[in-house]
Amino acid sequence: MQVTVVPHAGEITGISGKTAVVIDVLRATSTMVTAFANGATAVMPFFTPEEAKQYYGWHNNKLLLCGERKGVKITGFHLGNSPLEYTGDVVAGKTLLMTTTNGTKAIKRSETAGTILIGSALNAPAVADQLLRLHEDVVLVCAGTRERFSLDDFAVAGLILCLLRERVKLAMDDRARAACLLAESREMRELLLMSNHGQYLVELGFTEDIEYCAQVGKINLVPYFDGKMITI
């Protein structure tokens, strides 16, 4: 089983036909996983707020507009990008139209992959289980931050690699090896808080989100993207 790591959404290549896991741990994919755990029906990713609003205008039954720019809720949207907002009361039975700076972009840009899974620390063991069941070559796609390397996503890629490596022989390239070593070097909480985007979220008052997103294995489900919709 060959596993490679894409360092950020600007470098998504060579994923055609493979199994991709898209990771934006702070916070889009953590938020999606949480929304499904709390009963959301589907998530539709959009590149821009305008596209999400247009779709909402046409269909707005049971839809919620969700997402952020610069970390804060988009004006006129129902929800921002904090997983703690996505409670059962709010999201159960709803389809979420979501647009975020990095995560939804990375998901949409991964559409040439054969299978596209949504990964985070919350569901990392479930993702590893699913990858072992599929037993295909894997590309771990770190969303990164504005097409730059992001420590937080790389650490979660490493976490998934470490979980796989315990159970199957992996062919890793040097970037995957580095991600593994990084994930083993510190607690996930510490790595997320140390990252540039983690520090930015702390400044915005979202420290609790980071504590929440760092909980490895809290949620046992793996959403997947079919090119249009994310469902479980």
Added chain:
Amino acid sequence: MQVTVVPHAGEITGISGKTAVVIDVLRATSTMVTAFANGATAVMPFFTPEEAKQYYGWHNNKLLLCGERKGVKITGFHLGNSPLEYTGDVVAGKTLLMTTTNGTKAIKRSETAGTILIGSALNAPAVADQLLRLHEDVVLVCAGTRERFSLDDFAVAGLILCLLRERVKLAMDDRARAACLLAESREMRELLLMSNHGQYLVELGFTEDIEYCAQVGKINLVPYFDGKMITI
């Protein structure tokens, strides 16, 4: 003092006017540092064996043709890329015309930097000292392997960062933070042996080179490149 890390020679950008440290620990920059410690006068980097041979043909007094392709000595050249070949008997008083797959390329591509230093584990503490003296913004340029991320060079970038961080306040981006964590996670010897290129060199019979290149701080000098020549 701001420090960033370029992951491989294919991503050298934004270095104009800054201080660059070019790192190809396995083995070009380790070999250069060793050659200077053993009395070499200068190193001239070339992109191709043909260019090196042409220069040699014009000037061959006190010159040696040096370098590798696929890790082994180029046919007709005096020396390959093993630092252990570069003894005082062989290199003292000589100018080395050198062409390697990654290292000399990365050095030549860094020519827009204000100052270009040659870094390796062997001279990492001396490089850190020199950077502290210069006190300018720094780009650590990992040569990488064929324009791909290479664990070995990234680990040495991390080592230099860790040495700097002990003595000065650094503004680091996430890639620099990851390099630091990686360098702290294992002994340099283990990291070099774990890397893809390290494993390839072991297969070629160069294990002793890796043990040699892993010796942090063995050599107390910092070569620099003036756009044409590397000297000390």
